[in-house]
Amino acid sequence: MCFQDKLKSTQTIAYKTLYNAFNSGKRSHIYLISGDSHSPLKETALFIAKSFLCEQDVLACENCHTCKSIDNKSYPDFKFINEEGNDILKDDIISLQEEFALTALAGKAKVYIIHLIENGGAFAMNKLLKFIEEPSEDVYGILTTKNISKVLPTIISRCQVIKLIDIDKNDLKNDYIKEGIPNDDAYILSQCESNLEKGIELYKDEKYSKIRNNVLDSFDLIINKKDDLLYYAQRSIYPMIDKKNNESIKIYLDMLNAYLLDYLLDSKNITFNTKLDINDKEYLENVISKIMITRSKLDGFLNDSLLLDRLFIDIIKKER
Numbered sequence: 001m002c003f004q005d006k007l008k009s010t011q012t013i014a015y016k017t018l019y020n021a022f023n024s025g026k027r028s029h030i031y032l033i034s035g036d037s038h039s040p041l042k043e044t045a046l047f048i049a050k051s052f053l054c055e056q057d058v059l060a061c062e063n064c065h066t067c068k069s070i071d072n073k074s075y076p077d078f079k080f081i082n083e084e085g086n087d088i089l090k091d092d093i094i095s096l097q098e099e100f101a102l103t104a105l106a107g108k109a110k111v112y113i114i115h116l117i118e119n120g121g122a123f124a125m126n127k128l129l130k131f132i133e134e135p136s137e138d139v140y141g142i143l144t145t146k147n148i149s150k151v152l153p154t155i156i157s158r159c160q161v162i163k164l165i166d167i168d169k170n171d172l173k174n175d176y177i178k179e180g181i182p183n184d185d186a187y188i189l190s191q192c193e194s195n196l197e198k199g200i201e202l203y204k205d206e207k208y209s210k211i212r213n214n215v216l217d218s219f220d221l222i223i224n225k226k227d228d229l230l231y232y233a234q235r236s237i238y239p240m241i242d243k244k245n246n247e248s249i250k251i252y253l254d255m256l257n258a259y260l261l262d263y264l265l266d267s268k269n270i271t272f273n274t275k276l277d278i279n280d281k282e283y284l285e286n287v288i289s290k291i292m293i294t295r296s297k298l299d300g301f302l303n304d305s306l307l308l309d310r311l312f313i314d315i316i317k318k319e320r
Contacts, residue, residue, distance in 0.1 A: 002062050003047050014044070014162045022051055023058045028160035030132050030141040034148045035164030038194040041144040042083070042115060044164065046070065049078060049111045052140045077110040084245060088120035093127040100139050109138050117143045118150035125152050132158050167194045187269040188212070191258035192251055207248060211240070215255045222260070222287060222315060223274065230312045241304045249304055253295045260288050290314050
């Protein structure tokens with residue numbers, strides 16, 4: 001399934017808004033895509049970028065040379081800032097301004113994406129604001145955010161906001177099952193990856209089973225022997241940390257949260273060998289809350305090890 005078909009079926013309002021704008025020639029110079037942590041923010045932003053530059057259809061055809069060049073980041077008049085979701089610096093915006101002040105090389109338009117705009121500091125956002133206040137006729141931008149409340153109102157007011165609705169996780173789980181993925185894994189993937197193709201790719205990656213084993217061990221320690229959790233984390237979880245890409249840690253936290261939440265709610269999406277003690281409910285609610293807070297901080301925190309230290313120490317200190 002191409003992304004346009006997926007967007008059309010799962011994000012009907014967003015799709016219609018984009019189609020009508022591009023079909024009528026009334027497309028905005030800058031879009032702000034808002035959604036939760038599981039929404040296809042980057043995929044939607046890339047699709048819009050391709051739609052600005054693709055000449056084969058109203059929206060991106062996804063198959064032409066231009067669309068494929070944008071996918072592999074080789075198109076000369078396209079720039080993707082902060083693809084990994086880290087901090088956005090003033091120099092990133094200055095570089096964008098300087099680069100986009102030049103004449104387009106490949107076509108009539110230049111397009112940029114800035115991912116997770118809420119991760120920009122005050123100086124960077126002020127620079128961006130000046131850049132978008134008077135857009136050049138041939139420059140188009142797409143911003144994304146997981147937390148629109150943290151985006152400057154002055155930036156929001158200059159954008160056309162497209163809100164992505166939360167994906168039905170049960171439907172997504174069934175889609176994974178249709179692809180031949182076992183029930184437990186289908187549920188876990190539905191909580192960790194909203195993009196079906198990427199989820200299947202993750203499932204086939206050898207890191208998936210390693211992360212899942214770490215989650216199973218962590219779950220067992222949280223339930224039965226929490227005092228050993230920090231030692232285990234330092235030995236088995238911290239080696240997953242990559243300064244350039246914290247995707248494995250994100251998957252680990254999402255997966256651990258999925259296990260604990262299913263166990264707490266007795267939803268029976270995952271098979272457990274032990275039953276929840278009624279006295280553990282408040283304790284697990286606190287643990288899940290801590291995991292969610294830690295997960296939300298990952299993209300804007302410089303030291304993943306320190307962040308995880310705080311999480312595991314807090315879990316150990318919580319009384320049952």
